[in-house]
Amino acid sequence: MDILEKYRPLVERHKKMLELGQNAVGLRMDDVYSPTRARIDGKEIILAGTNNYMAITFDPACIKAGQKALEDYGTGTTGSRIANGSYALHLDLEKSLAGFLNRKHSIVFSTGYQANLGSIAGLAGPRDTVYLDADSHSSIYDACALSGARLIRFKHNNADDLAKRLRRSSEDEGGRLVVLEGIYSMFGDRAPLREFVDVKHEYGFELLVDEAHSTGVLGANGRGLADEAGLESDVDFVVGTFSKSFGAIGGFAASDHELFEMLRFAARAYMFSASPSPATIATVKEAIKQLESRPELRQKLRHNSERLHHGFKSLGLELCCDVPSPIIAVRIADEPTAVVLWNRLLEAGVYVNIALPPGTPNGVCLLRCSVSAGHSEQDIDKIIALFETVVLSLPEALQD
């Protein structure tokens, strides 16, 4: 049998999407003008689906730092840090990052996906048990599968459900690792960290929080949900990405655990990937400085998020999260309607993300916006106005 034949139904699904307009899952941006503007199909479009929370991708200091590293260290590292050595830049970044995160140790990975793969599969092995939230990101699921650990899934954001499953698994023989996310990527909701920490104190486990969408965004110091909740000492391991608030690519894991550095010899995603390029490392290091010295970015992001959240609410759109968050997901009745609306929004001048099952929780279809500190109030109002024109023109879009 043809090895790719199993994807035939996917071809049909994709064909249906293309019959309704552009390739919503493979959009081409011809020029990117700023964190919030690009040229698509010859037209300037407002970007509202980039995860560019701090709007730092065009920051002059970051660009300058990247250019200097490119000139001083070349285009790439051409190998992994284990086999081919680290550049001083990597070690500098890990030091800066540990300082920013207020952790003793930090390890840099080449992508955010690999940060989860390396951390979770590095921490947990076949004799351990990982408890993961049902709505976890795919990188967490993949990491869990790679770890070989026993995997128990608990109901999304439900600490009681986790407790019930911990009680059932009283015979866990090895370590127990619970994995949560600061902000969940599809609905934009946060983990109720206090409740999970209470369960941790009662049952005992090690806690990893993926702050991919919350680093830079939440907390007085921008360190994420645990910072905001005042519970950093209860979180054993923090994972995050450089591709969102830091405006680059790569990821990290950090901890105060005395043996944490051993992940450098156990995390295969770290050991067998080429290390991040000099320019990337340098821009991230500068981005950390920016995040530390410009808390107004976080305030602006919060302001923009609230404005969009309340604007959408007043239109009567069904949002997947009750509290304002930089991720604002609008629920749409079905896949064809979501595809049609996504196309109409793009034609009208705004780019958002389309999110479809099985990539979404509970089989829902979403038009997902991510807000940036770089959006002006006028941008936010324009996005609200375009949703009003486009989405409300199709009343059946909102019915289930």
Next chain:
Amino acid sequence: MATDDEIFAKLCRLIQPFNTADVKLEKNTDIAADLNIDSVSVMDFVMEVEDEFDIDIPLNILGETRTLSDLIDVVKARVKGA
């Protein structure tokens, strides 16, 4: 101890909300392929099964658990005193 048929009847009730095409359920029904439900829905269904029988079913064994009959075996093996 529950019989295969009793477990099967419970599984059929639990899977019905996911069986949107209303496929007729047999013991040899392939949960994902025959019911055309995605991986996330399979995991959601299994979570219901865990709660119904008060057992844990690690995700690791789902790869080997294709049919309702396979799942009956998993439940039997994990129910205490069964």
